[in-house]
Amino acid sequence: MTPRPKFAAAARPALADTALRRALADTAADARARRAAAVAELPDWPALRAAGRAVKDRTLLNLDACLERLERAVVDAGGTVHWAENAAQAARTVVRLAAAAGAGEVAAPAASVLEEIGLDGALTAAGIAVHRTGADAEFPAGARVAVTGVDLMVAETGTMVALERAGDVRRCLTVPDALITVAGLEQVVPDRADLEVLLQSVSRSAGERLAPVVSAWTGVVAGDGPAAFHLVLVDNGRTRALADEVGRAALRCVGCDACLHVCPVYERTGPEPYGAPHAGPIGAIRTPQLRGVASAANASLPFASTLCGACADVCPVEIDIPEVLVRLRGKVVDARRGRPVPTPELAMMRAAAWTLTDPHRYEAALRGGTRWARLLARGGRIRRLPGRLGVWTDARDLPVPPARSFRVWWRDRGERP
Amino acid sequence: MTSRDRVLGRIRDALGPARGTPVAVPRDYRRHLGAGRADVLALFLERVAGHGTPVRHVGADELATALAAALWSRDVKRIIVPPGLPSGWLAELDGVEIAPDAPGTAPDAADTVVTGCAAAVAETGTIVLDGGRGQGRRALTLRPGLHLCVVHADQIAGTVPEAVARLLPSRPQTWLTGPAVAPGPSRAPSPHGPSALEVLVVED
Structure with a gap:
């Protein structure tokens, strides 16, 4: 398998597709307008954001206790809890459970966590047909087993909550045999009172007063829905x-997608170049942290941003995405510092440090640079720098340096520089 | 060592000394609308109608007649009712077959369903079903036919926090706010969405 390309390379096809760019811009503008209207209606929006942030911080700093509490509540309500260390183990677990329930087919509405664990491939390989329900696929009438994601889990009561537009998870809750719900560890919240915050802030961030369909399920209920x-x-x-x-802080994310639609980068590239279930600003801070920055593709994600900060302004749980991006950029640079062959950027920075720390070297470089720059210029602009430096001018022009540098001009006035 | 132990161990290692740090949640957001009962009711009617859902406000003694009229106007010949639906609601029906919902039976697409609800939210125009008395199992309200939902005026909470506090988390809840929509920017009604909703608010 060829490695996934870096963000900038992966974005080229999308950037060249004008129809896609127009569609993305329309979608984003519509989502921004709907969110702005939904949020403007609430006089207590800042208080809801602060509460949402605190709820998730409280969850994360007590995550082990929170999950143990959730496990007890789910078991008390007649459910079973399984733990998966990685994607492959999670997919194997779901396949085993579906097979044990005797399923030849399962209903599985689209969910980012199901995409993350590669569930479709694992089920298909095991001979179990997957019905990816959604806008263009009807819910399979005879399905006896369903696999879903979830938006929130309440540790206090073991309750799962899904916020939806189309209601496919709602349908999954009526299959007779088994319901298998897959969740990221961070999707839990401590108390049922936390729902009153996040139901509102997630829905409003998605441009709704409340998500059109909200379903809550707790363990097994006799006479209503799956037996397991x-x-x-x-x-x-x-x-x-x-x-x-x-x-x-990235784990505070509640999946509202508000940050995607305010991002000037996402609006132009769409989700594909992010190469993961989570795209946009949140994807750029989630994916490198979940998968590490060893691969060039994941390491390029923290740089896929202008750091404009619009994402932080709209986040319903106050994730300071630019702060995390800068942190991750530092980590990427640090991770590459020890390499036997330095990266071009590091080599340039070292050369710049060597030049700039000595006045004679600096002046010599300035003279040489000015001469070369004036040779390269056309009409007062430099459109393309030679060699590796050309990457920088791919998206920018460079003004021509003046014939006489400031230092020369100053000296000619009869003063010492 | 199980995966459970390993995952919990990784969490404890990751948090280090920060583990167990207490975080106070500032709950100074709005819990109530600060409006009288009549205003809450009016807001609910406005929001439900704003979703394109037909909604009528009737007195307690008018409910059976209003229900019969709603069914008659749609030429409904057969309805399915959940266990525990007050029989008085159906007292005025004439020429309509009343079939009790039986778990395990395949729902007929064309059937109309009459239910009550567990709560409603004025600010969002939401009705909440929780499988309690007169509401039935989840599958009952998932057919594509008409769903006639009766809401008692005193079941209407002003805000989401009020409604969350009124509901039992252990019950199978479904919150419905306007019609389900297809994904994407079109906001078109979902082609496979559940029943069309009609709401009758009854004064107590």
């Missing part, structure tokens, strides 16, 4: 993100 309930809790890099005291 399984919850699969997935780590898959979340504990790695949790270890960074700044970066762990």
Whole structure:
């Protein structure tokens, strides 16, 4: 398998597709307008954001206790809890549970965590047909087993909550045999009172007063829905993100997608170049933390931003995305510092440090640079720098330096520089 | 060592000394609308109608007649009712077959369903079903036919926090706010969405 390309390379096809760019811009503008209207209606929006942030911080700093409490409540309500260390183990667990329930087919509405664990491939490989229900696929009438994601889990009561537009998860709650719900560790909240905050802030961020369909399910209920309930809790890099005291803010995310639609980068590239279930600003801080920055593709994500800060302004749980991006950029640079062959950027920075720390070297470089720059210029602008430096001029022009530098001009006035 | 132990161990290692730090949640957001009962009711009617859902406000003695009229105007010949639906609601029906919902039976697409609800939210125009008396199992309200929902005026909470406090989390809850919509920017009604909703608010 060829490695996934870096963000900038992966974005080229999308940037060249004018129809896609227009569609993305329309979608984003519509989502921004709807969110702005929904939020403007609430006089207590800042208080809801502060509460949402505190709820998730409280969750994350007590995550072990919170999950143990959730597990007890789910078991008390007649459910079973499974723990998965990584994507493969999570997918294997779901396949095993579906097979044990005798399912030849399962209903599985689209959910980012199901995409993350590669569930479709694992089920298909095991000979179980997947019905990806949604806008263009009817819910399979005879399905006896369903696999869903979830938006929130309440540790106090073991309750799962899904916020939806189309209601496919709602349908899954009526299958007769088994319901298998897959969740990231961070999707839990401590108390039922926390729902009153996040139901509002997630819905409003998505441009609704309340999500059109909200379903809550707790264990097994006699005479209503599946005979068995399984919850699969997935780590898959979340504990790695949790270890960074700044970066762990990314785990506060409640999946509202508000940051995507205000992002000038996402609006032009769409979700594809992010190469992960989470795109946009949140994807740029989640994916490198969950998967590490060893691959060039993941390491390029923290740089896929102008740091304009619009995402932080709209986040309903106050994730300071630019702060985390800068933190991750530092980590990427640090991770590459020890390499035997330095990266071009590091080599240039070292050369710049060598030049700029000595006045004679600096002046010599200035003279040489000015001469070369004036040779390269056309009409007062430099459109393309030679060699590796050309990457910088791909998206920018450079003004021509003046024939006489400031230092020369100053000296000619008869003063010492 | 199980995966459970390993995951919990990783969490404890990741948090280090920060583990267990207490975080106070500032709950100074709005819990109530600060409006009288009549204003809360009026807001609910306005918001439900704003979603394109037909809604009528009737007195207690008018409910059976209003329900019969709603069914008659749509030429409904057969309705399915959940266990525990007050029989008085159906007292004025004439020429309409009343079938009790039986778990395990395949729902007929064309059937109309009459239910009560567990709570409602004025600010968002939401009705909440929780499988309690007169509401039925989840599958009952998932057919594409008409869903006639009766809301008692005193079931209407002003805000989401009020409604959350009134509901039992252990019950199978469904919150419905306007019609379900297809994904994407079109905001078109979902082609496979559940029943069309009609709401009758009854004064107590």
